[in-house]
Amino acid sequence: MAEGNSDMSVVADMPDWLNPLPWVEIAQTADVGDVQRALRTNAPGVRDLAALLSSAAADYLEPMAQRALTLTRRHFGRTISLYAPLYLSNYCNGGCAYCGFAADRMQERSCLNCSQVEAELLALKAMGFEDVLLLTGERCPQADFDYLFENVRLAAQHVHNVSVEAFAMTQSEYAALSEAGCMSVTLYQETYDPDAYAELHRWGEKQDYLYRLDAPARALAAGIRTVGIGALLGLSDPRTELICLYRHLETLRREHWRSGVMVSFPRLCDEQGHYTAPYPVDDRQLAQYIYAFRICLPDVPLVLSTRERAVFRDGLAGVGICRMSAASRTTVGGYLPDDATTGSQFDVSDTRDIYAFCSMLRAQGLDPVFKNWDAVFSALSEPQKI
Numbered sequence: 001m002a003e004g005n006s007d008m009s010v011v012a013d014m015p016d017w018l019n020p021l022p023w024v025e026i027a028q029t030a031d032v033g034d035v036q037r038a039l040r041t042n043a044p045g046v047r048d049l050a051a052l053l054s055s056a057a058a059d060y061l062e063p064m065a066q067r068a069l070t071l072t073r074r075h076f077g078r079t080i081s082l083y084a085p086l087y088l089s090n091y092c093n094g095g096c097a098y099c100g101f102a103a104d105r106m107q108e109r110s111c112l113n114c115s116q117v118e119a120e121l122l123a124l125k126a127m128g129f130e131d132v133l134l135l136t137g138e139r140c141p142q143a144d145f146d147y148l149f150e151n152v153r154l155a156a157q158h159v160h161n162v163s164v165e166a167f168a169m170t171q172s173e174y175a176a177l178s179e180a181g182c183m184s185v186t187l188y189q190e191t192y193d194p195d196a197y198a199e200l201h202r203w204g205e206k207q208d209y210l211y212r213l214d215a216p217a218r219a220l221a222a223g224i225r226t227v228g229i230g231a232l233l234g235l236s237d238p239r240t241e242l243i244c245l246y247r248h249l250e251t252l253r254r255e256h257w258r259s260g261v262m263v264s265f266p267r268l269c270d271e272q273g274h275y276t277a278p279y280p281v282d283d284r285q286l287a288q289y290i291y292a293f294r295i296c297l298p299d300v301p302l303v304l305s306t307r308e309r310a311v312f313r314d315g316l317a318g319v320g321i322c323r324m325s326a327a328s329r330t331t332v333g334g335y336l337p338d339d340a341t342t343g344s345q346f347d348v349s350d351t352r353d354i355y356a357f358c359s360m361l362r363a364q365g366l367d368p369v370f371k372n373w374d375a376v377f378s379a380l381s382e383p384q385k386i
Helices: 007-012 021-029 032-040 046-052 055-076 114-126 145-156 171-180 194-200 209-213 215-221 238-255 283-296 310-316 354-363 375-381
Strands: 079-087 131-135 161-165 182-186 226-230 260-264 302-304 323-325 367-369
Touching: 007 194, 021 046, 021 238, 032 046, 032 055, 046 055, 046 238, 046 283, 055 283, 079 114, 079 161, 079 354, 114 145, 131 145, 145 161, 145 171, 171 182, 171 215, 182 215, 182 260, 194 209, 209 215, 215 226, 215 238, 226 238, 238 260, 238 283, 283 302, 283 310, 354 367
Parallel strands: 079 131, 079 323, 079 367, 131 161, 161 182, 182 226, 226 260, 260 302, 302 323
Antiparallel strands: none
């Protein structure tokens, strides 16, 4: 934990809603009857989610998939919202044991300047993207808040939806990003297990578990429209992680009901530190987990990135998943033909270009959506002065 915090104090200060034990027990002991009841209920909750995450539910993948498909079509139609990640910098002061950007990784480091960021944005716009996720490593002199703020403001001049995935910030910093044009913040807790968290985050600001846990709430309180949360699957017991993730989401929706929440399902990928996942999650398990979340959260956008193989993403598109990245680069920049190669955060598995990816979606009867919001709609919804 951060200086002055001990593992014991973090556990003692855990919010009550985060305690997963009653639901983990259900996930470990659920039988066929529990799974069938969860599939029949019209208003599933955390108890039903636990049953659908269980080993007993593994034999019900087809009915789970059918219900996930029905709910996805009902709430999102046949659309798949597309976004592109743009890595601004791979400098990092953090010591995450599982990350290719960690400060002790021996790789080339770089940081885009304003003209380079603008060129990358124009390259993404030429591909059709209007939804761009700006990423950095942990807060450091080369890529601090002021650097991120300026690039959010620049990106907002070129694309309609600017999101940020970076270090945890104060509420005032999130408010400034919102004013600059940031619509969404993505921040994974990585693992909700405090013991695993303390072991994996070896140094840096990210050692403070509770500060990071509260960051999505600070972002929403500051005026950010939407937050994306998730757990990096593979770091700890996945059922426990997903129950904690669900409880986190429930709390955010209850306390910030006017805002939006998205959920991602990243699995640990190969990276330069060669960290091996102690709790690997295979394709069938991940599909089951995504179906379970869609059944229990029918109106929440579920996200799947190019971490996953093309064939897996093709199968989940529109079946639970309604938001996907495409043509991604996890190096700094990377969207221009003459971009120099720098160290990546993790390996991309789905390497298709945007044209091939959209062709796949259309072949499945799905509509790729590059833009689904405009400032004019927000203006029309505001009270008009007389």
